[in-house]
Amino acid sequence: MPWMRGLCDPEGGAAHYAQLGADPAKTVFISGIGCSSRFPYYMETYGFHTIHGRAPAFATGLKLANPELDVWLVTGDGDGLSIGGNHTMHLLRRNLNCQIMLFNNEIYGLTKGQYSPTSREGTTSPSTPYGSVDHPARPAAFALGSGARFVGRGFDVSKNLPDVLKAAHAHQGAAFIEIFQNCIVYNKDVFEDFAAPKGAEDRQLWLEDGKPMLFAGDSKGIALDRDALTLKVVGVVDGDWEAAGVIVHDVTNRSVAHMLVEMPFGEFPMALGVLYDDPKATFEDAVVAQNKAASEGKSADLGKLLSKGQTWTVTEGGPEL
């Protein structure tokens, strides 16, 4: 992961933090279990390598206890969508202000290659010698369906990934980033169909806010099929994308975001970049505000609390013990 190398390198790392406007002492990387979750050990920040699937819950407690911290979650397709799918969903719907990097390699790497919830149907693995029969989970659609207010996508070797991460970091609230990760040991080149440099232009749609959804050297674009209420690929002649009906990407358009995360690769290019970014009040802000409002005008006098309610006094000279 070239972009990660930058963050890990003590000197280059500082520059990256400065770029993000981040302070390593206030940054905490929290991970679950899996290849993805070794990540905190490579960072010169605070880090907590927790238990399988539960990183979102630890992050929630951490952030509620100290909202000043800059919290990154590192998870994978098994950790974040299988054993920890529940926690991922609840963190997203609560909108805890943090960044979630889900490294999707479509395989259980650390346990030597079993198929994962994102593995494509028919994946052969030690636990599915005749091929997997499950329908795979789609991380970005899952996140958006759970209420995420930021959904980004990139892949391990893409040069645009740092920009997606920067946008995620700038987003106030839960920012979900699906990062396709090539597991060179157990699931080699599973993303080559769109990630390979050769032909990438035709197979990758890099989304930019306010820009038309163009790909294939601007010769094709994404338009709305108004009859079917779906997206469609249209040809663009002489650069006249408006005439072709190509949609201008609006990162705050939730309806289009739903269509982008559902867009089947093959028939369509892979949608990458910031698919959706529309902030909403964060969980920790709401909790802090409520705690403050409920405490207003009240003292933390414990003696008063202990003697609250109906009391009575036993006087000296009463029955002896």
Added chain:
Amino acid sequence: MNPAALKTNVPALREGGLIIADSGEFSKRNLDKAKYDSNPLEDGSLARWQLLAFDISALTIEAVKDFGLGNKDALRCKNMWTLGLALWMFDRDRQPLIDWLNAKFAKKPDIAAANIAALNAGHAYGETAELSGPLKQYHVEPAPAEAGLYRTVTGAESISLGLVAGAQLAGLPMFFGGYPITPASAILHHLSRLKEYGITTFQAEDEIAAICAAIGASYAGSLGVTSSSGPGIALKGEAMGLAIMTELPLVIVNSQRGGPSTGLPTKTEQSDLYQAVYGRNGDAPMPVIAARSPVDCFDCAIEAVRIATEYMTPVMLLTDGYIANAAEPWKVPDLDGYKPFPVEFMNEAPEGGFMPYARDNKLARPWVKPGTPGLMHRIGGIEKAQDTGHINYAPENHQAMTDIRKAKVDGVAGSIPDQEVCLGQAGAKLAVVGWGSTFGPIHQAVKRAQRKGLDVAHVHIRHIWPTPANLGDLLRSFDRIIVPEMNTGQLKTLLRDQFLVDAKPVNKVSGQPFTIAEMEAAIEEALK
């Protein structure tokens, strides 16, 4: 008593005790429902007891007829009518109940008035009815008590207040992560209303998230607390292991209920002792404290916070459904009597450099809040190297770290009081050794046995793990030991294992607390 209530409860009534039955409820239909072949009020089957049967239903309807309630609502006042009669029987003041009813039904003044009328009518019935026979008035003198200010407190309230006090004594904000479960939810409810005490409560998506969030908060420098009952505690097991491995403070409250599985959610039991002491993967030692009564929960909660923060360890506090829901009078404690144990966070590297797993004289590691400049480090569940805290799989390091974790928790025994004998003397012929909510029946039974001249002592253990330093010697001073428990013998096993003493089990797992009579019988049996 209606037929169903009579059938369920009459076995618990001692011979010669008084049954007050509502004859208006003893219809053919209700008798059939309760599976009575004949009417027990008439067939002589209640001859062992005193019986007072009259039509409370009709008397209640009569008492509340001015309030325009329907028959169903009117009959709902029956409990207040009967309570009024009971207050007369024991010569007790009605005013606190009247105040309570007025407050409870502040928005429904008619209902309040009807209930008060029923209460007064029941009382007046006792005063005026020309009842010969069993109905007599008794005057019970107030129980002997130390002078001071009193209130009533339930176990759930007392734990909540103790946790608040503990957090204040430690100088920490508190974070409570919980998930609804019977009978533990009341703690979440109480703490949710105490935000001005620096408490953040979080109703998590599940039991696992509740404890993980609490550990996350402890990592951030708050006092993390979570609470549940057996099934939820089972789910939290892996996270407890992480708190043990990362050596972060945490208080876990287990309000035990009947098990296994969903078991008896609303009934009391003490069957999670093994789970508390042994119930985690790996060698995962963790201090365990058990409260004996609602009032005792307060001190136990403070003690749990002290151990957790001084030793950087999760601590489990055991109560049960009986303690959580029961209320008792409580002499409001003077907080000046509690010694503060303020937490000192590490803010800068000590001389010789910062090491996340360096240890103090209690073998506790430093507590560093993320956000502290210059002390960035990584923690996690993989085995840590001594001192540096780096990942380390070396055989000798795992041996050393396992030994350290054990020694740290064993060392807690050095900070707890010696085990006392709460009734009787060391060296008695028989010790009745209990823990948790069996305190009341054991204590009374031992008292009665002593009055009969039997050489019996009562030992009640608060510190289940590690046990007080003198416990082995104390237990060996007795000729015989019985261990009454609402399980199949869990403390008994622990005591036998730790001290090689011949502790004999006395067990009850019916979901009901021991009665004093059962305890007395067990004592007599043990002394045979």
